[in-house]
Amino acid sequence: MSGQKIYEGILPVHKPEGVTSADVIRKLQRHFKPSDTFQGYLENETSRRSRDSNWQTRKKRRKLLHPDVKIGHGGTLDPMATGVLITGIGVGTKHLSKFLECxxxxxxxxxxxxxxxxxxxxxxxxxxxxxxxxxxxxxxxxxxxxxxxxxxxxxxxxxxxxxxxxxxxxxxxxxxxxxxxxxxxxxxxxxxxxxxxxxxxxxxxxxxxxxxxxxxxxxxxxxxxxxxxxxxxxxxxxxxxxxxxxxxxxxxxxxxxxxxxxxxxxxxxxxxxxxxxxxxxxxxxxxxxxxxxxxxxxxxxxxxxxxxxxxxxxxxxxxxxxxxxxxxxxxxxxxxxxxxxxxxxxxxxxxxxxxxxxxxxxxxQGDYTLEPENILEYKDLDAGEEVWSPKVIRLLEAWQEKNP
Missing domain, CATH: 3.30.2350 (Pseudouridine synthase)
Structure with missing residues (x-):
């Protein structure tokens, strides 16, 4: 373990027109997995799986050694729609159901x-x-x-x-x-x-x-x-x-x-x-x-x-x-x-x-609003980790403080 901080929780994303909610999840995965920001999470997940007998079978061995950042969303938006799309990172996925009902x-x-x-x-x-x-x-x-x-x-x-x-x-x-x-x-x-x-x-x-x-x-x-x-x-x-x-x-x-x-x-x-x-x-x-x-x-x-x-x-x-x-x-x-x-x-x-x-x-959606300081802009993902990482860390840390 490198001792890097583990970032997980609820992350609101500003979904643009023309992409599906599933597209947003896939794009987050592509940018988060190779990033320095989520290395702590990935190392912790690898360690956790290595201690879990359910991950020891040959069939799951590859996923044990190469985990993804676990991401889900709390309610889809149509492709033509824009606005707040709630996503859950890691343990945050367990809290997504409340956003379906809010x-x-x-x-x-x-x-x-x-x-x-x-x-x-x-x-x-x-x-x-x-x-x-x-x-x-x-x-x-x-x-x-x-x-x-x-x-x-x-x-x-x-x-x-x-x-x-x-x-x-x-x-x-x-x-x-x-x-x-x-x-x-x-x-x-x-x-x-x-x-x-x-x-x-x-x-x-x-x-x-x-x-x-x-x-x-x-x-x-x-x-x-x-x-x-x-x-x-x-x-x-x-x-x-x-x-x-x-x-x-x-x-x-x-x-x-x-x-x-x-x-x-x-x-x-x-x-x-x-x-x-x-x-x-x-x-x-x-x-x-x-x-x-x-x-x-x-x-x-x-x-x-x-x-x-x-x-x-x-x-x-x-x-x-x-x-x-x-x-x-x-x-x-x-x-x-x-x-x-x-x-x-x-x-x-x-x-x-x-x-x-x-x-x-x-x-x-819930307490999350479509304001620049309260949401991750989808376009920031293509601007590079140095652009999106500070906002992602701030939003996830804010959620972790409220949900210790």
Whole structure:
């Protein structure tokens, strides 16, 4: 043993857009293992393993002699999202569960007038709707129903499992899950608009690609499920869940078996065209063969009584114009298990239109905030150990002092 100090604990990292949470862990590993900063940790780990009979087998011998810095994270962020990603180093990995359960603060940009299969700008457009009636006042009124305890349905492109298969896998194959997607009870502690963007005053846009016609029908059916349901107690949450499940059963006009058979020719083609590396935000990738068609037609004059499940169709002549939708920057503090993408989608329905999430920043998780002195910048890793090491040591030592 060299007597070098052992650094471990909780390390918040500022995740940039375009990388997965797993990418962050791998990059930390690549920089930490060969560094002088973590030699004390690695020597201690080698010594510990040499005394542990479980590491004496030939199969584990190499890992005994060449350990990695143990690193995990306390809750993923989608590739398009930025902000606080909590990582655990060494013994810190045992404390990550508390960050899965803690409250989180997000800042998001929601753009109205269109919805995608993934509920965000990384997906492909399923439907467009009129947005001329959408005002800040209308949105603020609709937001009242999303505060407090609500039942929220996960996005169809999420890692939730149904019968052992993730939801995004069903979506990529263009088929509905064999049973209803269950809503979950979540809580919204704070939800407010911090900036409103009138049409034509911002650069947030819808995606350009639309789903192919053969996949759009299933996507529309899944997107038309009921939006978030406000609840006042756990008992009411259970009752709301039961009612939602009953409604889902009623709405299923075609059995899962028939659906599977009908989409058999689509599955192989869709599966080969669509690939994405992160399980939190996998989106289909295929070319649009025909323009988006919205089957329902409604009066474009919409008031505060606009129904959440009744989006207004854009008249044909407007589809040729460049979209100039309104958008809003919204800040929220929410419980664990909350999907910001679902909020964007449901809020669009609540104002009689459609909406998608265009930007997302996690600005706080637990006690860790997105402030330069409180977080490791991802870009600092490439700047060299002399840049990132002092901040990493300071953050880990601060955690060790609080958790002796």
């Amino acid at each position: 409250s989180k603060t997000y800042e998001t940009i929601i753009v109205f007038g269109a919805e995608t299969d993934s509920y965000d700008r990384m997906g492909k457009i399923v439907r467009k709707a009129d947005y001329e009636h959408v005002t800040r006042e209308l949105v603020e009124e609709a937001m009242k129903k999303f505060r407090g305890k609500i039942m929220q349905r996960p996005p169809i492109f999420s890692a939730k499992r149904i019968q052992g298969k993730r939801l995004y896998e069903y979506a990529r194959e263009g088929i509905e899950p064999p049973m209803a997607i269950k809503s979950s009870a979540v809580e919204v502690y704070d939800l407010r608009i911090v900036e409103w963007y009138e049409p034509g005053t911002h650069e947030y846009k819808w995606p350009e690609e639309e789903l192919p016609a053969e996949e759009k029908e299933v996507a529309e059916r899944m997107l038309d499920k009921e939006a978030a349901i406000p609840v006042a107690s756990e008992a009411e949450a259970e009752a709301a869940q039961a009612n939602t499940a009953a409604e889902d059963t009623k709405k299923r006009k075609v059995s899962p078996d028939i659906l599977n058979e009908a989409s058999e020719g689509v599955k192989d083609d869709a599966a080969t065209k669509r690939q994405k590396t992160d399980t939190q935000n996998l989106n289909p990738e295929s070319t649009t063969e025909e323009p988006n068609v919205v089957k329902k037609e409604h009066n474009t004059a919409k008031t505060d009584e606009a129904k959440e499940s009744d989006p207004i169709t854009i008249p044909a002549e407007k589809e040729e114009e460049a979209p100039r939708p309104p958008a809003a920057k919204i800040i929220m503090t929410v419980s664990s298990g909350f999907y910001v993408r679902s909020l964007a989608h449901d809020l669009g329905k609540a104002v009689g239109s459609c909406a998608l999430m265009s930007e997302l920043v996690r600005s706080k």
